[in-house]
Amino acid sequence: QVRLVESGGGLVQTGGSLRLSCVISGRTYTSGAAAWFRQAPGKEREFVAGINWSTRGTYYAKSVKGRFTISKDIAKNTVFLQMDNLQPEDTAIYYCASDDLTNYADTTAPAWSSWGQGTQVTVSS
16 A cells, blocks of 8 residues: 655745655555645635656646756655745645556646645735
């Protein structure tokens, strides 16, 4: 069974930075992808960024492109999300997702089979 554990969330001022981590255990394939989604109160879960496990492929939502960077450490089965120049509208619970078959650019939440419990990111103005 695949298990994802996120960490690194917190409270930061506008313009600040945070780095989220997601440790993924129980994967049986070296292929597939991982992604970060976020969900603000009263809003639907939205795609933030995706990364392919076996290539250099990455994909970003327009709202975060140029400010956020997704990366991976294959040896540690860990995916990171470096978030810079954070804005109040980035406030949300951030979730890590993984799937052995999904394309890293798939922005639809139902396409991802495994999820973490989420980590809160709050950006104060």
